[in-house]
Amino acid sequence: MRTEICERLGIEFPLFAFTHCRDVAAAVSNAGGLGVLGAVGFSAEELEVELAWLDAHVHGVYGVDLVIPSKYEGQGMDGLTPQELEAELAQLVPQGHRDFAEKLLTEHGVPQLPDGEHHSELLGWTATTAAPQLAAILRHPKAKLVANALGTPPPDVVAQVQDSGRLIGALCGSVKHALNHKAAGLDFVVCQGTEGGGHCGEVSSLVLWPQVVDAVGEVPVLAAGGIANGRQVAAALAMGAQGAWTGSLWLTVEEANVPPAQMRTYLDATSHDTVRSRSWTGKPCRMLRNEWTDAWERADTPDPLPMPLQMMVALDGVKRGHRYPEAAKDVNFNPVGQVVGLLNRVERSAEVVARLVEEYVAACDRLGKLNG
Amino acid sequence: MRTEICERLGIEFPLFAFTHCRDVAAAVSNAGGLGVLGAVGFSAEELEVELAWLDAHVHGVYGVDLVIPSKYEGQGMDGLTPQELEAELAQLVPQGHRDFAEKLLTEHGVPQLPDGEHHSELLGWTATTAAPQLAAILRHPKAKLVANALGTPPPDVVAQVQDSGRLIGALCGSVKHALNHKAAGLDFVVCQGTEGGGHCGEVSSLVLWPQVVDAVGEVPVLAAGGIANGRQVAAALAMGAQGAWTGSLWLTVEEANVPPAQMRTYLDATSHDTVRSRSWTGKPCRMLRNEWTDAWERADTPDPLPMPLQMMVALDGVKRGHRYPEAAKDVNFNPVGQVVGLLNRVERSAEVVARLVEEYVAACDRLGKLNG
Numbered sequence: 001m002r003t004e005i006c007e008r009l010g011i012e013f014p015l016f017a018f019t020h021c022r023d024v025a026a027a028v029s030n031a032g033g034l035g036v037l038g039a040v041g042f043s044a045e046e047l048e049v050e051l052a053w054l055d056a057h058v059h060g061v062y063g064v065d066l067v068i069p070s071k072y073e074g075q076g077m078d079g080l081t082p083q084e085l086e087a088e089l090a091q092l093v094p095q096g097h098r099d100f101a102e103k104l105l106t107e108h109g110v111p112q113l114p115d116g117e118h119h120s121e122l123l124g125w126t127a128t129t130a131a132p133q134l135a136a137i138l139r140h141p142k143a144k145l146v147a148n149a150l151g152t153p154p155p156d157v158v159a160q161v162q163d164s165g166r167l168i169g170a171l172c173g174s175v176k177h178a179l180n181h182k183a184a185g186l187d188f189v190v191c192q193g194t195e196g197g198g199h200c201g202e203v204s205s206l207v208l209w210p211q212v213v214d215a216v217g218e219v220p221v222l223a224a225g226g227i228a229n230g231r232q233v234a235a236a237l238a239m240g241a242q243g244a245w246t247g248s249l250w251l252t253v254e255e256a257n258v259p260p261a262q263m264r265t266y267l268d269a270t271s272h273d274t275v276r277s278r279s280w281t282g283k284p285c286r287m288l289r290n291e292w293t294d295a296w297e298r299a300d301t302p303d304p305l306p307m308p309l310q311m312m313v314a315l316d317g318v319k320r321g322h323r324y325p326e327a328a329k330d331v332n333f334n335p336v337g338q339v340v341g342l343l344n345r346v347e348r349s350a351e352v353v354a355r356l357v358e359e360y361v362a363a364c365d366r367l368g369k370l371n372g
Numbered sequence: 373m374r375t376e377i378c379e380r381l382g383i384e385f386p387l388f389a390f391t392h393c394r395d396v397a398a399a400v401s402n403a404g405g406l407g408v409l410g411a412v413g414f415s416a417e418e419l420e421v422e423l424a425w426l427d428a429h430v431h432g433v434y435g436v437d438l439v440i441p442s443k444y445e446g447q448g449m450d451g452l453t454p455q456e457l458e459a460e461l462a463q464l465v466p467q468g469h470r471d472f473a474e475k476l477l478t479e480h481g482v483p484q485l486p487d488g489e490h491h492s493e494l495l496g497w498t499a500t501t502a503a504p505q506l507a508a509i510l511r512h513p514k515a516k517l518v519a520n521a522l523g524t525p526p527p528d529v530v531a532q533v534q535d536s537g538r539l540i541g542a543l544c545g546s547v548k549h550a551l552n553h554k555a556a557g558l559d560f561v562v563c564q565g566t567e568g569g570g571h572c573g574e575v576s577s578l579v580l581w582p583q584v585v586d587a588v589g590e591v592p593v594l595a596a597g598g599i600a601n602g603r604q605v606a607a608a609l610a611m612g613a614q615g616a617w618t619g620s621l622w623l624t625v626e627e628a629n630v631p632p633a634q635m636r637t638y639l640d641a642t643s644h645d646t647v648r649s650r651s652w653t654g655k656p657c658r659m660l661r662n663e664w665t666d667a668w669e670r671a672d673t674p675d676p677l678p679m680p681l682q683m684m685v686a687l688d689g690v691k692r693g694h695r696y697p698e699a700a701k702d703v704n705f706n707p708v709g710q711v712v713g714l715l716n717r718v719e720r721s722a723e724v725v726a727r728l729v730e731e732y733v734a735a736c737d738r739l740g741k742l743n744g
Contacts, residue, residue, distance in 0.1 A: 001742055174644065175713075195576035203643040204567035204576040206598035206607065207710040211643065226578035235578065235607035237742060238735040271575045271583065272546065299671070338579040363610040364743055367736050370373055370609060 001233070001360055003242040005188060005220045008167065009034060009061060009144055014243025015233070015356055016190075016222055017349070018065055022050050023255040026057040027349035032357075036063035036147060036245075040124040044132035051140040063145030064137050068130045069283070070151025072307045075127070082129045086122040089309060097302050097313045104295055110320050110328045121315050125281075125308035127154060138164055147171065147190060150199060150283070152180045162187070171224065173201025178212045181219075188220040190245045196225030197248045197337035199285045200276065206235075213240035228339035230359025234367075237360075244356075248337040253349045261325040263346070265334060271341030280318070280333050282310030288334035292317070295331075373605070373732055375614040377560060377592045380539065381406060381433060381516055386615025387605070387728055388562075388594055389721070390437055394422050395627040398429040399721035404729075408435035408519060408617075412496040416504035423512040435517030436509050440502045441655070442523025444679045447499070454501045458494040461681060469674050469685045476667055482692050482700045493687050497653075497680035499526060510536055519543065519562060522571060522655070524552045534559070543596065545573025550584045553591075560592040562617045568597030569620045569709035571657045572648065578607075585612035600711035602731025606739075609732075616728075620709040625721045633697035635718070637706060643713030652690070652705050654682030660706035664689070667703075 003014045012032035019025050025035025037054065039047050047064075054062050069075075074089045124130045134157060137143045146161045148170040153161075161168040162185075169188035172178045181189045191212040193205025201208075205225040213221050223236035224245035233244045251258050251266050258266070265288065275289040279296035282305055287293065296304055304310045314333070321328035347355070375386045384404035391397050397407025409426065411419050419436075426434050441447075446461045496502045506529060509515045518533045520542040525533075533540040534557075541560035544550045553561045563584040565577025573580075577597040585593050595608035596617035605616045623630050623638050630638070637660065647661040651668035654677055659665065668676055676682045686705070693700035719727070 003742065193576060193578070195579050201644075203710050203713075204565060204578065204598055206565070206577045206604055207567050207643050207713065210601060210603050211713060226576055229582060231582050231611045232578055234610040234739065238606040238610055238739050239603045240735075240738070271579050272573075338575050341575075341579065341583060361743070363612075364739050366612070367606065367610050367739065370375065371733075371736055 001237065001357070003220070003237070005222070005242045011060065013353065013357060014222070015353060016063070016243055016245040017250050018245065018247040019250040019256070021250070021255065021257045022053050022057075023257070024250045024253055024349050025062055026054055027253075027255050028250070028353060029058045029060055029062045031350040031353035033353050034061065034063055034145065036065050036145065038065045039133050040065075040067040040149070042124070042133070043120065044136050047133050048136045048139075051136060051143060055140055055142050058142055061142050061144035063147060064143050065147045065149055066130050066133060066153075067125055067149045068127050068151070068153050068157065069125065069307055072126060073309050077128075080128060082120070082122065082132075085126065085128050086120060089122065089312060093305065093309050093312050094302070097305060100302050101313050101317055104292060104331055105317055105320060105328070108291070108328065108331045110317075110331065111324050113316070113319055113323065119315070119319060121312040122308060123311070123315070125311055134160065145169070151177070152184045152186070155184065158184055158186065169222070171199070172212065173208070174203065175211050175215045178216050182216045186219070188222060188242075189216060190222045190224050191241070192245070193225030194276070195286070195338040197274075197286050198335045199281070199283050200225060209236065209241055210239050225337060226339055228342040230356040230361070231363045233356055233360045234363035238367075248339050248343065249352060250349065251336060252343045252346055253352060254346055255349050259322065259325040261329060262332060262334065265329060265332070266336060266340055266343055267345070269336070269340045271338045274336060274338055274340060278304035278310065280311065280314045280335075282307035285335060286337055288336060288340070290330050290332065290334070292331040292333070373609065373729070375592070375609070377594070377614045383432065385725065385729060386594070387725060388435070388615055388617040389622050390617065390619040391622040391628070393622070393627065393629040394425050394429075395629070396622045396625055396721050397434050398426055399625075399627050400622070400725060401430045401432055401434045403722040403725035405725050406433065406435055406517065408437050408517065410437045411505050412437075412439040412521070414496070414505070415492065416508050419505050420508045420511075423508060423515060427512055427514050430514055433514050433516035435519060436515050437519045437521055438502050438505060438525075439497055439521045440499050440523070440525050440529065441497065441679055444498060445681050449500075452500060454492070454494065454504075457498065457500050458492060461494065461684060465677065465681050465684055466674070469677060472674050473685050473689055476664060476703055477689055477692060477700070480663070480700065480703045482689075482703065483696050485688070485691055485695065491687070491691060493684040494680060495683070495687070497683055506532065517541070523549070524556045524558070527556065530556055530558065541594070543571070544584065545580070546575065547583050547587045550588050554588045558591070560594055560614075561588060562594045562596050563613070564617070565597030566648070567658070567710040569646075569658050570707045571653070571655050572597060581608065581613055582611050597709060598711055600714040602728040602733070603735045605728055605732045606735035610739075620711050620715065621724060622721065623708060624715045624718055625724060626718055627721050631694065631697040633701060634704060634706065637701060637704070638708060638712055638715055639717070641708070641712045643710045646708065646710055646712060650676035650682065652683065652686045652707075654679035657707060658709055660708060660712070662702050662704065662706070664703040664705070
């Protein structure tokens with residue numbers, strides 16, 4: 001299963017693991033795949049710590065995923081510091097939205113964060129706040145791959161990454177976005193179907209992947225959305241992808257820093273339990289449906305705000321849900337794809353990599369036998 | 373690509389073509405696949421004519437698809453003739469729904485059907501009205517396969533089909549439905565992802581197929597939803613399916629009895645242009661989004677009725693749309709899956725079968741080379 005992008009990165013298997021947990025990222029890289037750390041939840045200082053840890057624990061290389069949305073509120077407010085931008089944007093958030101979010105959490109008995117535990121509401125969700133994250137990445141030589149989660153990255157970001165000898169790519173949910181990525185000179189595109197966890201479009205992986213493969217020509221396509229076993233990896237490579245980009249799969253591994261109560265929620269869920277909702281980030285994002293997502297859908301409740309304003313409303317809920325997952329179980333943020341129905345037991349990350357490879361080989365063998 | 377179900381049916385390729393057009397069904401069967409005629413739009417007498425034509429034109433065998441919903445209004449009204457059942461059900465249709473449908477068609481300038489062109493409003497959408505269709509099928513020896521589109525068929529239907537030496541199967545959109553089919557002793561299940569045209573569930577093919585394959589064990593699974601080229605066929609077989617069940621693909625072939633204006637609509641559409649809507653049949657059904665589907669979604673308009681009542685409201689629109697496709701272009705019933713974005717030119721049915729086989733072989737070769 002060694003594809004061209006494996007050669008360029010010096011990895012054994014084209015299995016890319018998006019995760020917010022450095023332990024998972026390291027375990028996957030060390031098992032022959034490529035761990036990709038999601039940076040959005042970290043300040044630049046925190047990210048620096050994570051990357052230093054990865055440098056010390058990864059034998060080969062790893063990747064980092066940024067979030068620079070191609071469209072968001074506050075775009076073009078140039079020359080502001082992250083703190084100034086956050087203050088400007090905070091004025092655009094209606095108090096009614098904050099009150100509604102607080103009411104939901106209070107009604108469900110989700111405690112407040114301890115006094116003094118403050119945090120930025122904006123995080124890395126803008127070009128301004130992602131810039132110092134990128135600077136951190138460029139200081140870490142094993143961070144060999146950068147992906148942008150929400151649209152084509154700005155030209156200066158592309159240039160900085162490529163000039164440093166790294167690969168840069170971006171996610172897409174349509175042929176149009178993929179062509180934008182190609183026009184910007186990206187090194188690869190991650191093409192994600194609607195069944196994928198997190199931000200996603202409306203077209204399914206099976207329908208979208210071959211269209212994007214054909215549209216971008218020689219640009220490597222990594223297939224995302226709906227992959228949790230090696231049969232699905234075989235499907236992706238048969239359709240012309242150069243690798244598999246997975247995310248949900250790593251929420252239920254032994255190393256994941258997902259609280260046990262939340263991991264149980266994932267393990268118990270079926271493929272019918274997810275919904276695309278704007279209620280946490282402001283853009284359609286696939287997650288488990290629960291009382292929070294339902295509450296923001298009703299006709300008599302506030303409509304979710306555009307990105308990043310909705311996350312400024314919801315981030316307190318994310319933090320409280322992470323700290324008090326038992327209390328927050330019906331109103332927690334549980335981003336995951338439809339493959340959640342295939343996640344039924346806890347495995348070690350290295351076991352998952354080995355299993356994907358074995359299942360892939362078995363699927364290829366099945367095809368081989370069919371064809372005599 | 374010869375699988376076990378090919379052996380049982382005596383066909384060359386496990387390529388199943390669902391179509392409402394006998395010419396397409398015959399062409400696919402004669403090209404080595406299996407044409408499956410959708411029966412729901414025909415009276416039993418009309419179906420008899422179609423099947424006699426197929427017997428005369430198909431060299432080997434073909435299939436027929438019935439619609440016996442597992443749940444519908446009027447279920448259990450036993451002992452009524454189809455005419456009596458239709459009269460009973462007609463009383464359950466609010467006049468406001470009929471008026472709203474008529475207003476939509478009138479506003480868009482869709483002419484009335486010519487005087488005297490009357491038709492049943494109920495068609496084959498119930499066990500009562502499907503029974504004489506089944507009787508017709510059983511008189512035609514080349515009709516070797518029967519599929520039920522909406523749930524597990526009743527035990528007497530299963531017994532009649534199997535006792536006559538035919539295979540019977542049914543579509544499913546969830547593991548639960550697949551297990552019901554297995555428990556009823558069906559010979560195969562057609563597992564359709566949400567991207568598929570017509571009635572579909574919410575889970576994507578890539579996620580659903582492997583779950584159903586694992587759940588039903590030795591029962592052959594035909595993969596449906598999202599297949600329009602041979603790469604997707606390879607993906608389906610790699611994931612453990614015994615064949616590919618396709619539908620949308622046959623709307624834009626040369627032989628299809630789709631009016632040219634409607635075929636143009638399909639050829640021009642992208643994968644982003646479909647919607648799951650209850651506005652025509654009463655159950656979620658994937659089709660092109662247009663002014664009809666939007667109109668039934670609005671808060672101030674009637675909600676679609678349950679099956680088969682909504683179809684009793686909408687059938688006049690279906691018939692008028694088929695007769696006056698130019699006038700009806702913004703309010704026509706255009707059932708199709710997300711693969712509509714891959715349907716960009718008119719081909720002959722036999723060319724499509726040959727292309728699927730070639731693309732399948734190329735995809736398998738790609739995998740073979742990757743694996744050394």
